[in-house]
Amino acid sequence: MRVLLLGSGGREHALARALASDSAVTALHAAPGNPGIGQLAERHDIAIANPREVTDLARRTAADLVVIGPEAPLIAGVADALRADGVACFGPDVAAAMIEGSKSFAKQIMLAAGVPTASAHSCQDDAGVEAALDEFGPPYVVKADGLAAGKGVVVTPDRAAAIGHARACGQVVIEEYLAGPEVSVFALADGTRAIPLLPAQDFKRAHDGDAGPNTGGMGAYAPLPWAPPGLAEDVITAVIEPTLAELRRRGSPYRGLLYAGLALTPAGLRVIEFNARFGDPETQVVLDRLATPLAGLLAASAHGDLAGTGPLTWRDGAAVTVVIAAEGYPGRPATGVPIDGIEAAERTPGAYVLHAGTTRRDGELRSSGGRVLDVVGAGPDLTAARAAAYAAAGQITMPGGWYRTDIAAGVGG
Ligand code: AMP
Ligand code: GLY
DSSP: OEEEEEEOSHHHHHHHHHHHTOTTOSEEEEEEOOTTGGGTSEEOOOOTTOHHHHHHHHHHTTOSEEEEOSHHHHHTTHHHHHHHTTOEEESOOHHHHHHHHOHHHHHHHHHHHTOOBOOEEEEOSHHHHHHHHHHHOSSEEEEESSOOTTOSEEEESOHHHHHHHHHHHSSEEEEOOOOSOEEEEEEEEESSOEEEOOOBEEOOEEEGGGEEEEOSOSEEEESOTTSOTTHHHHHIIIIIHHHHHHHHHTTOOOEEEEEEEEEEETTEEEEEEEESSOOTTHHHHHHHHBOSOHHHHHHHHHTTOGGGOOOOOBOSSEEEEEEEEOTTTTSSOOOSOBOBOHHHHHTSTTEEEEESSEEEETTEEEEOSSEEEEEEEEESSHHHHHHHHHHHHTTOBOTTOBOOSOTTTTSOO
């Protein structure tokens, strides 16, 4: 199978690593990729949110399967264009990807499908915003309606700050606060059927102890020793299957990865958000644990053919990833900062380093984004995996670089 992978982050490096180790993959191409992905795949410098450029590249590389990593190409209609061209694509069409692209569309689908989620109102003016805030009470949850790379949500006890965020966003969704631990459950979907991956947990806040602003994600671990047994299956039954059925009923069958971000509240599980793609950085730990070869799974989803896929197999033990961020993230990150120590980090038993926001300039590796590297540690349990990840992270040097020190701390296992 000849595979073309779109994207340039740590999630895509993890996908490339899993695809490159799958003997069914005879050629691996990536666009635009990053220096880490470049060690596994042939890179192509195209605009991946331009449907025409992607269909041209798929033809030039004779791709049997295109795997879309990030949301921007999905929302730009790249999956639609590939399918129209007869190319199998892992990633939903625009109409289905709107489950991530519009928070209010996601709410409509959940309401129609009977999927448990926070009550919410869509608002666009001060009067509507204030009425919604007062209906739900603090802590206030205000979400920009469009794509915001994980940074469009403000959760605050401060009413004035909630109103300020709503004004800055324009169209917003204001919703009930959901208390309880958060879990990310990914499902491979083929339009009709779905198979869950291992539940994982992400750390969204910038600083230790869940302090500071929301980010794209500062670390993750899997499995979750504290999760209720059968969680993934419950999510398939209560959330994923009804959502797929509702999208199908509307003529938008969902093929790709449906990501449910959930709160496990005292009243049961509730969807916080959907994403139309693999989560980042959860994918880095989930794929580390996956023993079933990846390419066949993604191809089966793309071809509407998951029925023949047997149960997935998972490696024993655990994985932890720690994100190394650039100075200034999640605001304006410092780019062009030299990075050293990856080889030393990878000499740590059980650890390896994925590139998330890097570039090579004059032969030197430098930062090119807010989340720069994902250090992954694996081991027989979370304690060992965490120790490996942090020992390796300690070998990396990048002026101004920083990371949380409490990823997967105190979670058991
Ligand atoms: P989202 O982009 O919707 O995933 O929101 C980002 C983060 O904001 C989530 O991971 C939660 O930590 C928090 N959040 C979003 N919605 C809620 C809610 N209704 N109740 C509590 N926390 C929320
Ligand atoms: N880990 C959060 C996200 O991928 O949106």
